[in-house]
Amino acid sequence: xxxxxxxxxxxxxxxxxxxxxxxxxxxxxxxxxxxxxxxxxxxxxxxxxxxxxxxxxxxxxxxxxxxxxxxxxxxxxxxx
Numbered sequence: 652x653x654x655x656x657x658x659x660x661x662x663x664x665x666x667x668x669x670x671x672x673x674x675x676x677x678x679x680x681x682x683x684x685x686x687x688x689x690x691x692x693x694x695x696x697x698x699x700x701x702x703x704x705x706x707x708x709x710x711x712x713x714x715x716x717x718x719x720x721x722x723x724x725x726x727x728x729x730x731x
Contacts, residue, residue: 652681653700653701653702653731654730655699655706655710656699657696657697657699657714658690658694659694659696659714674699674709674713677709678708678709679705680699680706680709681699681700682697683697683700684696685697685698703731707729710722
């Protein structure tokens with residue numbers, strides 16, 4: 652199973668659990684909060700596990716920076 656750990660910034664903390672549930676269902680991912688107060692601005696570090704294809708779709712659709720090269724680097728960080 653492939654995985655990646657990301658810090659996840661979210662505008663509305665009350666909607667955060669719903670967001671994680673949508674991601675879990677849409678991309679068939681296992682989601683684990685690794686650190687509730689991560690080093691990047693205190694946002695939680697979350698481990699996403701699933702197929703490499705589903706992780707890549709998730710990153711490109713929901714975690715995209717808008718810069719193709721940066722997104723490609725992030726996708727390359729997926730561990731198998």
